[in-house]
Amino acid sequence: MAPKTPQWRGLADQIARDIAAGASGYRPGDQLPQIRDLVAQGKGSKTTVLAAYKALEAEGLVSMVRGHGTKVRQRPPHQIRRHQERYVWEKKLALRPDEVRRTSGVVDKDTGLEHDEIATHATFRAIPADADLAERFGVEAGTLMLHRQYWHSAGDDPTALSLIDSYLVHEVAARNPDLLDSAKEPWPGGTHHQLSTVGIEIDRIDDGIRTRLATQAEARKLGIPTGSAVLLLDKTSISTEGDVVEYSHVVLPGERTELRYSVPLERWTP
Template sequence: MTARHQQVADDLRRLIASGALAIGERLPPETQLAARYRVSTPTLREALELLRAEGLIEKFQGRGNFVRRPVERLAYPHGAANGLHMNVSSGEITAGVDLSAHLGTPLDTLITEYVCVSHRGDTPQSIAHLYVPNGTPYTTDATSDSPWGDDLVLAASETAPAAYSTDLVTARFPTAAEAQSLRISTRMPVLAVERTFITDDGEVVAYAHLVLPGDRTEATFVTPIGTATETTEKKAEAR
């Protein structure tokens, strides 16, 4: 027998698909929905969580649940996306063990943390945390081509220019705070990327981690593997 919360989710899914619950429409309060379906509030919330995980509804803190507008999948060719609206805030923290290891700084070094949340329209697309030793406090609402916000933050901090970066990419579920910021379910997988910005001299100028929702992200990676001429030369050297 189908679980009760799945039955509730099936009916709400049908109402959304038929247009009886229109895009952008606010669902009735949870107490009313629970009474309508004759289920407990926890059971009703399980049903709503299923719909959030499917991207059919989203919850706004203090406002309730709304039928979600279909999101635009945003491509990041070569790690960039045109015309993101970026909200940047900053604060100071002291480096703990992990952050000290990533940045190569002593414990308790003063670090500037930048929180960069990108939007396309009114839909949050990503959230990034950048950590810069002795960075300049910086707050802005601006257009950025980078989901990291590094084009804004590193310029403002006047750090040495990074020559390259190393990335660690994982897929996981979001934390509760990430899910709230991105307006997604904690059951919606995300792409998480840790990046270290490094100068030609090997100095680490910044460390960052970026979270991208799995339902609205496409990433393209291009890896040079040498030209045909280089390959021929390598074969000739090997003979």
Template sequence: MEPQRTAARQAIALRIADDLRIRIETGALRSGESLPTLHDIARDYDCGINSARTAIDLLKQQGLVVTGRGKPPTVRARPKRVERSSERHQMEKNLVMQPEDVRRNHGLAEDDMAASLDDFEFEAKYSLVAADRDLADAFRMPEGAALLRREYTHRDKRTGVLAAWSVSWLPNDLVQLNPEIADPVKAAWPGGTMHQLYTVDVEVDRVIDQVTAAMPTTVEAQAWDLLAGTPLLWVRRISVDTADRVVEVTDAQFPADRTMLTFHTSLTRWDTSK
């Protein structure tokens, strides 16, 4: 898309930021290249140093440049974008009936991040919790009902930065039918939760994705290595079985600057035979 200039009458700092943004978006300034110095900007635009500094701050807020103490501002390297598609739900269901050696080669790392689980520091934490009001509403069960909580963390081995994070809840009465589901040693389960539910005679019939956004806490921003102003997408996935029972609820975080959510919706065709 052609870069667009900010509408309406512009303050000088906004005009400078617009000019530099367009140079970045068109490739005139490339990833890792230094921006003009504050003194160069002040000279070229016949403005004060404060206006030049404000322009750079605007670019930082837009996630286009990075700065460091004693270092000139540089064009930010765009983080690798990961696509999260609703088609994954059907793919996971299709895998349930596949042999274990096939299921073992598919998962969050392989299918969403084009990597191997061995590329990440993977951690799974399991605990038994009582459903609060939010989860009770999601599961359509009484508050206090027993749930198995499972938190999954993937970190880049080189940088320690979060690559994926989610927390999942399962009704404990389902888990009791196959105690291996509650064993964190078996967290990297071939075929994932869909196959786990299959082992207790549960077939997932539909999946509901609810997407919201929020600004990260300081802890979250540090864990994900987020630039200032970058929101987190929160995706709640609700899995419903063929008996219309909610069998899993999952919350996952996705940084907005490196995530594309893709939803595929099949529409019923019109009956043109009439």
């Protein structure tokens, strides 16, 4: 005989089905019934209902905030990142006319959203290179770097789609003062076009991908439960001269990110 489903699990599954169906009262942003109300309706004890809500929170369906109750979570767009195609497309975009570059971007491609539905948030500051950055760029520790922090959001939802820390050698970026100004973001044509304005062409991009649990700060910004998995992308852009010209550390929510690769292979000769 199959073990009986615990009452809290049955309640959680029923609420999850209502959320998936978009039932009235269970749509993104809706407040779920108070625990005491479900107890009064005979859904279970306070312990049972609380266990169901906690399970739903762990599964990313609701958020529980002390003093504010339990709400159905907004569901930011799912991202499908096809990195080979993405990087080739972005480099070609840098050569397109300004009016085309201003209405296109890689975030659009990843999410399927319209360009004007995406908001870009950016802050820039100058920092000395630590040992890790110095080694990556092949410069002396303490070399002045331009640290660019980005995140994008969709529509009126403030949830970050990803968290990006990007670095350039400050002396290189300063050849075009506009590159030092966060108010110029989003830059039409992205990093490829930015670097082209200082005479640099990117030859290749090296990616490294790993995973870990989100920090509390990351979980809050990405709108995921604390302790959820995130993907860490280390992206290094190398110029046609063989120099590292840009490095980005990207944090992506595991539950909303899919990485797809298509690797062409050489045919065996007869």
